[in-house]
Amino acid sequence: MALNTLEFHLKIDEVTHSIDTPIHLGVVGSGDMEVLMEPKELEGAVSVRIVTPVAGFDELWKRVVEKFVSETLLGNVHLEINDNNATPAVVLLRLRQGFAEATGK
Amino acid sequence: MSTNTTEKKWDRRSADTAERLAAASRYIGPGKQFKPEDTVALLEAVIHAGDRVNIEGNNQKQADFLAECLNKVDRSKIHDLHMVQSAVPLPVHLDLFENGIAKKLDFAFGGPQAARVATFIREGKLELGAIHTYLELFGRYFLDLTPKVSLICAYKADRQGNLYTGFNTEDTPTIVEATKFRQGIVIAQVNEIVDKLPRVDIPADWIDAVVQSPQPFFIEPLFTRDPALVTESQILLAMLCLKGIYAEYEVKRINHGIGFLTSAIELLLPTYGEELGLKGKACTHMILNPHPTMIPAIESGWVDTIHCFGGELGMEKYVAARPDVFFTGPDGTLRSNRAYAQTAGHYALDMFIGGTLQIDKYGNSSTATGTRVAGFGGAPNMGCDAKGRRHSTDAWLKVGKEMPSLDRQIGNMPRGKRLVVQGVETFGEGRAPVFVEELDAWKLAENANLDLPPVMIYGDDLTHVVTEEGIAYLNRCADIDARMAAIRAVAGYTDIGLQAKPDETRQLREAGIVKTPEDLGVDRSRADRSLLAARNIRDLVTWSGGLYNPPARFRNW
Amino acid sequence: MPKWKDLQEQSFLESDARARAIGLLDEGTFTELAGPFDRFYSPHLEVLGEAVEFDDGLVAGVGKIGKTPVFVVSQEGRFIGGSIGEVGGAKMVNTIRLAIEFHDELVTKYPDLSDEEKPVVVISFETGGVRLHESNAGLLAHAEVMDQLQKARHKVPVIALIGSKVGCFGGMGFVAAATDAIVMSEFGRLGLTGPEVIEQEMGKEEFDSSDRALVFRTTGGRHKYIMGDCNALVANTIAAFREAVAELAALPVAEFEKLRRIGSPEAVERQLRGVALAAEMQPKDARDVWAKAGNPDPVALTDMPLGEFLAGVKRLSV
Numbered sequence: 001m002a003l004n005t006l007e008f009h010l011k012i013d014e015v016t017h018s019i020d021t022p023i024h025l026g027v028v029g030s031g032d033m034e035v036l037m038e039p040k041e042l043e044g045a046v047s048v049r050i051v052t053p054v055a056g057f058d059e060l061w062k063r064v065v066e067k068f069v070s071e072t073l074l075g076n077v078h079l080e081i082n083d084n085n086a087t088p089a090v091v092l093l094r095l096r097q098g099f100a101e102a103t104g105k
Numbered sequence: 106m107s108t109n110t111t112e113k114k115w116d117r118r119s120a121d122t123a124e125r126l127a128a129a130s131r132y133i134g135p136g137k138q139f140k141p142e143d144t145v146a147l148l149e150a151v152i153h154a155g156d157r158v159n160i161e162g163n164n165q166k167q168a169d170f171l172a173e174c175l176n177k178v179d180r181s182k183i184h185d186l187h188m189v190q191s192a193v194p195l196p197v198h199l200d201l202f203e204n205g206i207a208k209k210l211d212f213a214f215g216g217p218q219a220a221r222v223a224t225f226i227r228e229g230k231l232e233l234g235a236i237h238t239y240l241e242l243f244g245r246y247f248l249d250l251t252p253k254v255s256l257i258c259a260y261k262a263d264r265q266g267n268l269y270t271g272f273n274t275e276d277t278p279t280i281v282e283a284t285k286f287r288q289g290i291v292i293a294q295v296n297e298i299v300d301k302l303p304r305v306d307i308p309a310d311w312i313d314a315v316v317q318s319p320q321p322f323f324i325e326p327l328f329t330r331d332p333a334l335v336t337e338s339q340i341l342l343a344m345l346c347l348k349g350i351y352a353e354y355e356v357k358r359i360n361h362g363i364g365f366l367t368s369a370i371e372l373l374l375p376t377y378g379e380e381l382g383l384k385g386k387a388c389t390h391m392i393l394n395p396h397p398t399m400i401p402a403i404e405s406g407w408v409d410t411i412h413c414f415g416g417e418l419g420m421e422k423y424v425a426a427r428p429d430v431f432f433t434g435p436d437g438t439l440r441s442n443r444a445y446a447q448t449a450g451h452y453a454l455d456m457f458i459g460g461t462l463q464i465d466k467y468g469n470s471s472t473a474t475g476t477r478v479a480g481f482g483g484a485p486n487m488g489c490d491a492k493g494r495r496h497s498t499d500a501w502l503k504v505g506k507e508m509p510s511l512d513r514q515i516g517n518m519p520r521g522k523r524l525v526v527q528g529v530e531t532f533g534e535g536r537a538p539v540f541v542e543e544l545d546a547w548k549l550a551e552n553a554n555l556d557l558p559p560v561m562i563y564g565d566d567l568t569h570v571v572t573e574e575g576i577a578y579l580n581r582c583a584d585i586d587a588r589m590a591a592i593r594a595v596a597g598y599t600d601i602g603l604q605a606k607p608d609e610t611r612q613l614r615e616a617g618i619v620k621t622p623e624d625l626g627v628d629r630s631r632a633d634r635s636l637l638a639a640r641n642i643r644d645l646v647t648w649s650g651g652l653y654n655p656p657a658r659f660r661n662w
Numbered sequence: 663m664p665k666w667k668d669l670q671e672q673s674f675l676e677s678d679a680r681a682r683a684i685g686l687l688d689e690g691t692f693t694e695l696a697g698p699f700d701r702f703y704s705p706h707l708e709v710l711g712e713a714v715e716f717d718d719g720l721v722a723g724v725g726k727i728g729k730t731p732v733f734v735v736s737q738e739g740r741f742i743g744g745s746i747g748e749v750g751g752a753k754m755v756n757t758i759r760l761a762i763e764f765h766d767e768l769v770t771k772y773p774d775l776s777d778e779e780k781p782v783v784v785i786s787f788e789t790g791g792v793r794l795h796e797s798n799a800g801l802l803a804h805a806e807v808m809d810q811l812q813k814a815r816h817k818v819p820v821i822a823l824i825g826s827k828v829g830c831f832g833g834m835g836f837v838a839a840a841t842d843a844i845v846m847s848e849f850g851r852l853g854l855t856g857p858e859v860i861e862q863e864m865g866k867e868e869f870d871s872s873d874r875a876l877v878f879r880t881t882g883g884r885h886k887y888i889m890g891d892c893n894a895l896v897a898n899t900i901a902a903f904r905e906a907v908a909e910l911a912a913l914p915v916a917e918f919e920k921l922r923r924i925g926s927p928e929a930v931e932r933q934l935r936g937v938a939l940a941a942e943m944q945p946k947d948a949r950d951v952w953a954k955a956g957n958p959d960p961v962a963l964t965d966m967p968l969g970e971f972l973a974g975v976k977r978l979s980v
Contacts, residue, residue: 002709002711003708003711003712003713003714022699024697024698024699024716027678027715027738027740028713028714028741029740029741030740032740034716036698036716038699051713051714053711053712082703082713082714082715082716083713
């Protein structure tokens with residue numbers, strides 16, 4: 001019954017973006033999530049930790065975060081997510097909002 | 106000449122009706138009025154076992170008192186009725202089958218009772234004629250499904266028995282005309298009996314008996330969407346629709362579905378729509394109920410004409426104060442009419458846009474689930490290409506011109522096509538995928554012994570799919586393979602979407618068959634609630650200058 | 663987070679707890695205490711397999727409005743209805759405690775401080791009270807907050823702001839009542855037992871919680887303003903709430919005694935007169951009381967634009 005924790009690393013070839021300051025965004029409402037984005041020296045990789053009450057979507061999470069990382073060319077960042085059943089569309093929305101805030105884009 | 110001619114009777118229907126009304130005459134007083142306490146007895150006098158009976162009630166007003174009384178008749182006398190009616194949203198509509206009073210059902214929309222319909226079919230309590238669209242069912246009222254007795258509802262009757270159906274006229278004229286002019290019997294429940302009606306919607310000589318019901322009829326504010334509940338994802342989809350479809354095709358004649366996406370579009374018209382320069386070029390003529398979320402666009406001068414299927418609670422005064430836009434009577438109040446609105450919806454629209462629960466890999470879509478016989482009401486008539494349409498409009502022609510496959514069907518003959526748009530988030534509630542390998546409608550067909558899976562919109566009618574991934578312009582696809590590829594490309598992380606091939610998607614984008622928000626120049630970061638012209642019901646009241654009077658359940662001040 | 667300037671005209675009703683906290687204070691002055699990066703989330707929810715939030719649904723911090731140091735607590739209704747558990751409760755208690763300690767230190771060091779230079783506490787309520795998942799800890803937190811409110815009395819004014827979606831109910835309704843001043847918008851609701859619970863216990867005939875018009879005219883900002891249960895009714899923007907706080911913050915602490923609804927023999931007398939009036943009137947609806955207060959057309963009060971309402975409404979005096 002405990003919460004599910006999912007941890008993984010992603011690395012893409014051409015990292016061009018990192019972030020300077022840590023960002024927090026989102027509220028863990030129903031169907032929503034929050035994310036912490038923190039700069040971290042990871043040799044260009046992105047480390048991800050997701051805590052969610054919903055089990056069985058590990059592959060989906062990886063694919064969605066992978067898409068986010070590959071479109072933003074993000075590296076050297078630690079992402080930490082508290083989820084409450086957010087859909088992939090909402091996950092991408094929040095991650096993109098967080099990235100925009102972190103990079104001023 | 107046959108000598109039998111003199112013996113042949115040609116007025117058996119009216120004779121039968123006269124006989125039944127004679128049996129009921131002791132309950133009917135001046136002005137065709139009868140007492141509420143005599144209702145069951147009156148129904149027992151005018152209805153016979155096996156009759157075809159209509160209970161009025163669509164998704165808004167309901168002849169609920171008469172329905173309750175029908176459920177109390179002596180079932181040893183009255184049984185095996187064949188119910189022909191638009192919708193079965195009230196529990197009592199299904200209780201009639203549970204109790205053996207009714208046997209067969211022909212309808213269009215199940216609403217909250219959809220699960221019981223499926224169960225009763227399986228248990229043999231209910232024999233399903235067919236699930237229709239409203240227009241289809243109305244058509245059959247005038248051909249092979251004419252009711253013998255119809256139980257209808259109106260706001261007011263006068264002392265002669267004339268009826269005022271006003272704002273919520275809805276299905277009444279259609280039912281009454283079919284029933285009365287085929288020598289049937291029409292019984293009306295009204296909220297009040299007055300000396301003078303605001304106007305006569307149904308003349309007294311088309312009505313046989315009138316009762317003032319103990320409670321006003323039940324009516325559901327089904328088309329009120331609280332702007333407070335519109336999400337950022339829906340706003341993004343609405344922006345895509347406005348830029349990628351409304352602006353691209355300059356669509357003027359539109360029906361909006363009931364969901365939150367179309368509410369979001371309505372609330373973006375005075376903001377994002379204005380910015381796109383669409384005012385006067387899109388959304389000028391609408392077939393829709395008086396959606397409260399249309400108020401900001403109407404007030405901003407977007408809309409020329411709105412014709413309504415039915416009314417919407419709380420919008421009475423607002424509509425009456427905007428007779429340039431709405432169809433109102435000499436008395437100043439709206440007259441809705443579902444049959445005419447659906448006719449316009451079928452023939453005169455350039456676009457139908459709405460949502461759905463599931464879309465399969467071919468583009469067929471349905472709101473049916475495995476255990477609910479819901480029906481689709483009017484959506485299929487609007488969500489299809491009207492094959493009988495012969496007038497042209499720019500938007501309709503443009504969609505046709507973009508179709509590479511048209512010449513394979515009609516050679517070099519030009520023809521247009523209606524825009525049929527489904528806007529969905531790739532995952533719905535509880536992370537249920539909207540794009541699926543096979544619709545649940547197949548399971549339903551099996552569970553409820555239906556002839557075919559109930560499909561709301563068939564893939565060949567669907568021209569555009571909008572998701573958070575972008576827009577698939579299915580009308581630009583040459584064949585079913587291309588359509589399936591385009592659907593995959595916007596299906597996100599669903600199993601269908603995961604089958605998309607990056608190369609294929611790139612080619613589709615290059616060909617303008619698929620456009621992402623970036624391709625369309627839609628800035629995702631602007632998909633924010635601050636873009637809504639009204640962000641709560643209170644704002645709508647303010648926009649309306651205090652004319653909109655929202656129902657109690659929507660008030661948060 | 664939107665820019666501070668954009669936050670000012672943002673709907674208070676729609677703003678999340680952090681936006682309210684930041685926007686209520688002067689630009690750039692907010693420092694969060696035990697914020698999301700400190701990851702003080704609920705250990706109880708984690709064990710139960712329920713979603714957690716890094717700040718446990720409660721934003722605490724300190725900043726300034728003009729010359730006034732402001733300690734702010736802001737509850738997040740979208741996270742489990744803004745309910746108070748162990749972590750959020752502790753953050754609330756300790757923010758008030760910190761304000762009192764800061765006050766004591768400040769006045770010892772600088773005995774000549776003006777009223778507006780002394781600290782205040784602002785609580786932006788959005789809660790139904792105790793978080794049922796961690797009920798004992800949540801109840802204890804309520805008691806400790808009450809204790810801190812008593813300790814703050816006559817030193818650090820505590821100002822309640824209520825204009826968020828969930829309203830302020832349950833144990834936190836008691837807490838709000840025990841503050842020094844209450845500012846509401848027409849979208850705010852204040853009560854003890856929530857509408858759904860009243861319906862569940864007493865039946866739909868007694869109180870139909872789905873009739874939101876009824877719920878709001880019984881617990882909402884306009885009604886509370888007429889009844890004197892809140893001190894100010896403001897527009898639904900962060901700026902409007904901020905302005906109300908700024909006005910209050912400049913008052914001498916003794917002035918707050920006049921704004922309180924409970925906590926003195928005079929206030930108790932007044933409450934008792936209200937009870938007597940209710941017994942005499944047997945009102946069937948809040949509108950009966952509005953009429954009694956001297957409003958000839960109570961029905962019109964609900965939809966009237968706010969400015970017009972404030973200019974013309976008669977408040978109940980007992």
